[in-house]
Amino acid sequence: MDMPTVAIVGRPNVGKSTLFNRLVGKKLALVDDRPGVTRDRREGDVAFGGLVFRVIDTAGLEEADAESLTGRMRMQTEAAILAADVVLFVIDARAGVLPADQPFAEQVRRAGVPVILIANKAEGGAGMAGAYEAFSLGLGDPIPFSAEHGEGVGELHTALMEALPAQDEDEAVEDPTGDRALRVAIVGRPNAGKSTLINTMLGEDRLLVGPEAGITRDSISLDWEWRGRRIKLHDTAGMRRRARIDDKLEKLAVSDGLRAVRFAEVVVMLLDATIPFEKQDLTIVDLVESEGRALVIGLNKWDLVADQPGLLKELREDCTRLLPQVRGVAVVPLSGLAGQGVDKLMQAVIGAAEVWDRRISTSRINDWLSEATSRNPPPAVSGRRIKIRYATQVKSRPPHFALFGNQLDALPKSYTRYLVNALREAFDLPGTPIRLSLRTSQNPFDKG
Structure with a gap:
């Protein structure tokens, strides 16, 4: 049986992503004071006191024209509500119930999905008046909660126990990362071609691409299947040297890439074959090794250098010399743009996952x-x-x-x-x- 799904919804900036991070147990969602940082639905597997479920963090619900970016974000959120077994409807207890909360409470009620009302930012008793005001939404008793400080977690667990479909005891204790989709993160310097490669894998323009470095701002999770094997792909913002990071949101995006490494089972380190093994590449490999993740190195843009005889042998020798901590790592030439080498890359990914998971008597x-x-x-x-x-x-x-x-x-x-x-x-x-x-x-x- 598939894991039940819990969707976190609410108007912008009420703390949905902080709650998502609290449940997943890792900082997978970007959190910032600016509303609208979350643009795509984001999913994570949760093992919470014997409960196992998938949680979806959504963009803030806003009324907007369906053709606008905000409108498309709202449609993603509506789809998440319809697909959910339980909805966590989040309000800001300090601000109280605002007029913008009402139409979306109505939308959640119409969906006929069990709802748990969370009055967030109620730490230390702050915002209790706003929490009581939440009764007016007609979504049941609100749980005074603090996603940032972990207050109200016990009450949320009790509410989820009652609201989620019954789970077999074996299923409840199973690690949600068990025999499921293989989690693969694509990492590398900005403009190494990560999003282009993923679009080629998926066979559609799912991610924004362009010549400007830094278009991907978030770590995006995408479901895919390769030769019958379920894969969850993570495209990450390009990891550039910290000295070059000025914008606060980009700093968050870089650390989001680091979190994707921690969340992944196999990391594909994508190098630009025209300028491979720069210092930053070696630093990222060090991070992958220190986090204990399986690694595959992809030499992207190989079509630009394929006419150089002996280059692949030379680069593999460089890899052995520069990366002794991952001796024998697979080095796969490919071109995301031309669609070459993807099959060989995925064979290496599956092989790396099997080695990573190997047990010896x-x-x-x-x-x-x-x-x-x-x-x-x-x-x-x-x-x-x-x-x-x-x-x-x-x-x-x-x-x-x-x-x-x-x-x-x-x-x-x-x-x-x-x-x-x-x-x-x-x-x-x-x-x-x-x-x-x-x-x-x-x-x-x-x-x-």
């Missing part, structure tokens, strides 16, 4: 450990040899291994690098971040 890991340490024994510290006794994989996504032994806190970085590279080679883990935890025995009588 403890017996195989300890056979490997015995061989790796006999081939290259750990060094001695103060005349006493470091001994690694046992290893196991503690989790996947990315592969994370724990090593147990004595004096492991004294193990040199060069030796841990050797172990990571040996793990990568022995168990075929190219390109994925590998985590290593070193656990030293606490037994004072253990003299190894």
Whole structure:
């Protein structure tokens, strides 16, 4: 059964995106004092106290001509209301009920969807008069709430328990990121061709594109299917160096790109093949690795350099030299504009996700450990040899291994690098971040 859907609606600037971020548990939505920052519907999966559902953050409801941008945003919001199992109708408790709230309360009532009324910005008892005023909307008892400070979360959970369709116990405890759409973020410097590539993948002009850097201001999530596999694509605003960021909204957009990396399972790092591996590209790869995400490198605009013999081999060697922390990462030449290489890119994405999710049995890991340490024994510290006794994989996504032994806190970085590279080679883990935890025995009588 598909996850139930909860739509957050209300007039502009009542705190919908802050509530969305609170529910999803990550700052996925841009939040700013200016109304109208949210332009597209945005979705996120929520695991909330045993409840699992998809939440949709919508643009603020405004009355406007259907042909205008505001009108199109309102139509997206109306579609979200009709598709929802539950609507969270948000008002600003400090401002109270405004005339603009009334027609939209009527619209939500007409849709016949269960409604939970949230009087937001009521932190510390502020705005209680506005919360009581919300009774006049005829949408039931309002919940005094503070999305920013997390007040009223318990009451919201109770209301959602009553309003959402009943869920099987197994389904309720399932991680909403389980066997569902693979989440893929497309990142890179401004103007690397991210939106053009996504439009080619989708076969439609879903995203604004143009020669100006920085057109994509938000991290947009799009549903897609490739060879029967469900994919959720995230196009992100180009990540430029912070020193070059002046506009506050662009600063938010850049950090929104960082959040998309955290939300993704696989990150496609899109390079401009005519100017690859600039310092900023390496910084973004560092971020992807530190967040523990699977990585694929796409060399976009390859049609412009395809006549240079040996260039691909040279760039792959550069990648190995410059990015040792993701050794073996797939490097795929493509052209988003010409539609070339997309299939190979997606094959690499699926392959990277499988490596990222790989689990290895403890017996195989300890056979490997015995061989790796006999081939290259750990060094001695103060005349006493470091001994690694046992290893196991503690989790996947990315592969994370724990090593147990004595004096492991004294193990040199060069030796841990050797172990990571040996793990990568022995168990075929190219390109994925590998985590290593070193656990030293606490037994004072253990003299190894």
